[in-house]
Amino acid sequence: MSSAASEPIFADRLLNDWLASVGLGIEYSRAEANTLYFRDGSGREVPVLDHVCGFGSLIFGHNNPDIIEHAKSVLDEQIPVYVQLSRQSHANALATVLNAILRRETPSGDGDYAAIFANSGAEAVEICVKHAELERRARIVRLTDDVLRHVEEAREAVGAGRATVAETPYVQVGAARDDREKLEHLIAEIGRRNAELVAKGPVHLALENAFHGKLVATVQLTQNPHWRMPFIALSSSTRFLRADRPEEMKGAIEDLRESLLDILVADGAVTVVERDFPVIGAFFVEPVQGANGMRPLTEAAAREIRAVCDAVGCPLIVDEIHSGMGRTGAFLASSHMGLQGDYYTLAKSIGGGIAKNSVALFHQDRFRPEFEVLHSSTFAKDGFSAAIAMKVLEMLEADDGRAYRVAAERGERLMEMLTSVKADFPEVVDAVDGIGLMVALEFTDQTRATSDLIREKAGSGMLGYVVAGYILREHRIRVLPVGPAGNSVRFEPSVHLTDEDIARTESALRDVCAIIRDQDGDRLAPR
Ligand SMILES: Cc1ncc(COP(=O)(O)O)c(C/N=C/c2cc(O)cc(-c3ccccn3)n2)c1O
Numbered sequence: 001m002s003s004a005a006s007e008p009i010f011a012d013r014l015l016n017d018w019l020a021s022v023g024l025g026i027e028y029s030r031a032e033a034n035t036l037y038f039r040d041g042s043g044r045e046v047p048v049l050d051h052v053c054g055f056g057s058l059i060f061g062h063n064n065p066d067i068i069e070h071a072k073s074v075l076d077e078q079i080p081v082y083v084q085l086s087r088q089s090h091a092n093a094l095a096t097v098l099n100a101i102l103r104r105e106t107p108s109g110d111g112d113y114a115a116i117f118a119n120s121g122a123e124a125v126e127i128c129v130k131h132a133e134l135e136r137r138a139r140i141v142r143l144t145d146d147v148l149r150h151v152e153e154a155r156e157a158v159g160a161g162r163a164t165v166a167e168t169p170y171v172q173v174g175a176a177r178d179d180r181e182k183l184e185h186l187i188a189e190i191g192r193r194n195a196e197l198v199a200k201g202p203v204h205l206a207l208e209n210a211f212h213g214k215l216v217a218t219v220q221l222t223q224n225p226h227w228r229m230p231f232i233a234l235s236s237s238t239r240f241l242r243a244d245r246p247e248e249m250k251g252a253i254e255d256l257r258e259s260l261l262d263i264l265v266a267d268g269a270v271t272v273v274e275r276d277f278p279v280i281g282a283f284f285v286e287p288v289q290g291a292n293g294m295r296p297l298t299e300a301a302a303r304e305i306r307a308v309c310d311a312v313g314c315p316l317i318v319d320e321i322h323s324g325m326g327r328t329g330a331f332l333a334s335s336h337m338g339l340q341g342d343y344y345t346l347a348k349s350i351g352g353g354i355a356k357n358s359v360a361l362f363h364q365d366r367f368r369p370e371f372e373v374l375h376s377s378t379f380a381k382d383g384f385s386a387a388i389a390m391k392v393l394e395m396l397e398a399d400d401g402r403a404y405r406v407a408a409e410r411g412e413r414l415m416e417m418l419t420s421v422k423a424d425f426p427e428v429v430d431a432v433d434g435i436g437l438m439v440a441l442e443f444t445d446q447t448r449a450t451s452d453l454i455r456e457k458a459g460s461g462m463l464g465y466v467v468a469g470y471i472l473r474e475h476r477i478r479v480l481p482v483g484p485a486g487n488s489v490r491f492e493p494s495v496h497l498t499d500e501d502i503a504r505t506e507s508a509l510r511d512v513c514a515i516i517r518d519q520d521g522d523r524l525a526p527r
Pocket residue numbers: 055120121122123125211212213214286290291292319320321322323347348482483
C-alpha cells in the first residue's frame with residue numbers, strides 16, 4: 001500500500017484523505033494551553049486557537065506546565081507505574097478525594113462510592129454495564145430461588161392432599177388439556193418459560209442522541225446508527241428515550257415489562273402468579289449531551305429519570321466523562337440539575353491532558369465487592385496516571401474551587417458571544433446551548449439551501465466539518481461539529497480561554513454566518 005508521496009501508508013489512510021477533503025488535514029507540531037501550532041510551507045510556526053481541546057479532555061489546556069512538572073517529578077522519582085496485584089495505595093487515595101467531592105456535589109451527599117479504574121471512557125462505561133449485570137443477576141437469582149422454594153411447597157401441599165390445582169393455572173401457562181391433571185407438567189411449563197426469560201439479556205435505557213463510547217457494549221448505548229448498527233448483533237439492545245417526554249418514558253418501561261411465573265399455595269389452592277422480572281439493566285444518562293448540541297438535562301427530566309430508575313430498581317448511571325472534571329463550572333455537571341446517580345463515570349480531563357485514565361464509581365449500597373477481581377486490565381490504576389489525576393484534582397479544588405468559578409465565568413462570556421451571534425443571524429443560527437466550557441452552536445437546516453455546496457454538505461451531514469475547515473484556514477481557529485448531525489460547531493476550550501480568544505472566535509463565526517446567510521457557499525469550499 002503506498003500513497004502518491006511514495007511513502008507506505010499503513011494507518012489512517014481513509015481518515016487522512018477525508019480530513020484533507022474537508023480542509024482539516026493539518027499536522028500539529030506543538031501544543032500549549034489553548035493553542036496548537038503547525039509549520040507552514042516555509043517552516044514557520046502558525047498558531048491555531050483550539051476549541052476542541054481533545055474533545056473536552058483538556059480542562060487545564062495542552063501541556064499544562066504544572067501538570068508536566070508534576071509528571072516529570074514523579075517519573076524522576078521512579079515511582080512504580082505497573083505493579084498489578086500488589087497494594088497500590090494511590091488508588092484508594094484517589095478514590096478518597098473523589099468521594100469527598102461527590103459528597104459535596106451529589107444531591108443526596110451520602111457519599112461512599114467504590115472506585116474501579118480503567119483506561120478510557122468507554123471502558124469505564126463497559127465496567128458499569130458489567131456491574132449492572134451483576135446486580136441484575138443477583139435480583140434474578142433471588143427471584144428464581146423463591147420460585148424453586150414455592151414449587152417444593154406446592155409439591156408437598158398437593159402430595160399431602162392439602163391443596164389442589166384447579167383449571168386456571170393450566171390455562172394461564174397454556175398447558176395441553178391432557179396434561180392438566182399433572183402438577184409436574186405445570187411446574188415443567190413454568191420452569192421452561194422462566195428459563196427462556198432468564199436466558200435473555202438485559203435491555204438498557206439511554207437518551208436519544210446519547211454518546212457513551214464505541215466499544216462492543218457501549219456502542220449500543222451510542223445512538224448514532226452509523227457507529228452502532230454494524231455491531232448491533234454483538235451486544236444487548238438499548239431503548240433510546242426522550243428526556244423531555246416523561247409519559248413516553250413510562251410507556252417504554254411498560255412496553256418492556258416481563259414477568260416471571262411463580263406458583264403459590266393459599267387456602268388449599270395452587271395458583272400461578274406473575275412477578276416483575278428485572279429486564280432493564282441500567283439507565284445511562286449524560287447530564288450534558290456531548291453529541292446532541294451540548295444540551296443539558298432539565299431538572300424535571302433529572303427527576304423523571306431518577307423516578308424511572310427507582311420504580312424499575314435499576315441503577316442510574318451518570319456518565320460525566322465529557323461533562324465532568326469541572327468543565328461546566330462544577331466538578332459534576334449533574335450537580336447543576338440535581339441528577340442523583342448510583343454509578344458515575346469520569347475520564348478525559350482526569351488524565352491531565354497527558355495520561356489515559358478513567359474511573360467508574362459505584363454507590364456502596366449497590367457495589368458488589370467481587371467485581372474488584374472480576375474486571376481488570378493491564379494498564380488500569382497505574383501509578384503514573386493516578387499521580388496525574390491527583391494533581392488535576394488538586395488543581396481543580398485549589399483556592400476553594402477557583403477553577404470551577406473560572407470555567408463558569410469563561411463559559412458565560414463564551415455563551416454571551418454565541419447568543420449575540422445567534423441574535424444577529426436568526427436565519428442561520430438555530431440554537432446555542434451548553435453549560436460552562438461545554439457549549440455548541442447549531443446552524444439552521446441548510447438541506448434546502450440555494451447554494452449547491454451548502455445544500456450538498458448539509459445533506460451529507462458534513463456542513464459542520466466544511467465550516468470547521470474554513471474557520472481553520474481563514475481564521476486559524478480549530479472547531480469541530482457535535483455528534484452525528486454535523487450542522488453544528490462545538491466549543492470545549494480550557495480554562496485559559498481569553499477575552500481576545502472569544503473576540504477572535506466571534507469574528508470567525510460572524511464571517512461564516514454571513515457566508516451562509518448570503519448563500520455564498522463557494523467560499524466554504526476546501527482548498
Ligand atoms: C459521555 C461520553 N461517554 C463515553 C465516552 C467514551 O470515552 P472514550 O472516548 O475515552 O472511550 C465519551 C467520549 N466522547 C467522545 C466523543 C464525543 C462526541 O460527542 C463525539 C465524538 C466523535 C468522535 C469521532 C468523530 C466524531 N465525533 N467523540 C463521552 O463523551
